[in-house]
Amino acid sequence: MKTLKEPLFLVTSTPYRDSDIIVNLLSSRNGKLSAIVYNGRKLGKTSSFLYQPGDLLDVEYRIKESDDFIRILNIAGKSILNARDFSYKRFLFHSYLLEIISKISQPGNPSGELFEILADNNRCSWAAKQILYFIGRFIWQLIQHSGFGVDYHTCKNCQRQTWQVDENRGPVFRKEQYRFHHDSGAMVCSSCSPITDIKETLTPAMLKVIWILDNTARDEAPPAGIPDAIMVDVIKCLNQYLLQRYGIRPKSLPLFFDSLKPLP
Numbered sequence: 001m002k003t004l005k006e007p008l009f010l011v012t013s014t015p016y017r018d019s020d021i022i023v024n025l026l027s028s029r030n031g032k033l034s035a036i037v038y039n040g041r042k043l044g045k046t047s048s049f050l051y052q053p054g055d056l057l058d059v060e061y062r063i064k065e066s067d068d069f070i071r072i073l074n075i076a077g078k079s080i081l082n083a084r085d086f087s088y089k090r091f092l093f094h095s096y097l098l099e100i101i102s103k104i105s106q107p108g109n110p111s112g113e114l115f116e117i118l119a120d121n122n123r124c125s126w127a128a129k130q131i132l133y134f135i136g137r138f139i140w141q142l143i144q145h146s147g148f149g150v151d152y153h154t155c156k157n158c159q160r161q162t163w164q165v166d167e168n169r170g171p172v173f174r175k176e177q178y179r180f181h182h183d184s185g186a187m188v189c190s191s192c193s194p195i196t197d198i199k200e201t202l203t204p205a206m207l208k209v210i211w212i213l214d215n216t217a218r219d220e221a222p223p224a225g226i227p228d229a230i231m232v233d234v235i236k237c238l239n240q241y242l243l244q245r246y247g248i249r250p251k252s253l254p255l256f257f258d259s260l261k262p263l264p
């Protein structure tokens, strides 16, 4: 049994018995941890545990060797989100992001990248105009974390480049449709293999957005002028790839996808 003190992200919080809560937490060093917060849930108006999933907490805890169940000694807020200020879109994506992280984080595995994604989520401005771009960027980060990155540079079959550098315009993508090769994350062009399902189509405009996601630093402002409709197509396409790679189907997916539709 050793005692540690470190910042942990609250990932899930579930009522347990009459007055307790079961929490999942993410440690950069120790991966997913679980604990019971005794009397965290009081009947009546007040609760002793006011934190929400996504909050960063300073936690002092006891842990046994090779165990992911911890005993919390002390807890204090470090970076607290104000979920009441979230827009509807952000609220649904937030729930979705945390559900994915709770499903893919593992006990005992160092989780520096997932921890950084949650830290970015807290630092992000989430400005209404850029919200779709930010959602796309987080899904791109999750794909990078999965170790099954997307290769959007060449057709897997004919090896032709999908894009060329133009000195004035940056990357210019071939006028060609592509789809994902499901097993490898590479692209196949429609000349090599006709695309039968329109939902699987990746257009040159979508590949360009993927290029931007890949080549824009996390703390850099997103470029202006990406049409919402293309951003939504990219989000859906990358997201489908991510879920397939992990073999997961989060419960919050349908509501999150519904929120991507433009408001009338």
Ligand SMILES: [Zn+2]
Residues within 6 Å of the ligand: 155, 156, 157, 158, 159, 160, 188, 189, 190, 191, 192
């Ligand atoms: Zn090809």
